[in-house]
Amino acid sequence: MKRNVGNVERLFRVLGGLVLITCAVMAPLSLAVRLGTFGVLGAYMLFSALAGSCLGYALMGRSTCPVEPRRG
Known part of the structure; x- marks a missing residue:
């Protein structure tokens, strides 16, 4: 699959995923x-x-990745 998520958004997805996994354990x-x-949402994130x-x-x-991958 083509990369379509930028680095800043990837960071926020990791943080959101960890929060959701924590909620799945502690709620x-x-x-x-x-x-x-x-659990499912956190795993997908x-x-x-x-x-x-x-x-x-x-x-x-849609894409939030600022640079398109090179074709080689």
Whole structure:
């Protein structure tokens, strides 16, 4: 997949993902609710930050990456 997430946004996605994973562990809700909401969203945020690519951005044709990758 083509990289479409800039470095600053990747940092915020990592921080947001860690906060959501923490909520999945510590929230006073049932396990199914915690994993189904906070866990899945947190895992996606971390994955998209580490991969540098967001499926939603790809579907919309959007990119926050300032430089297009070189073709070689």
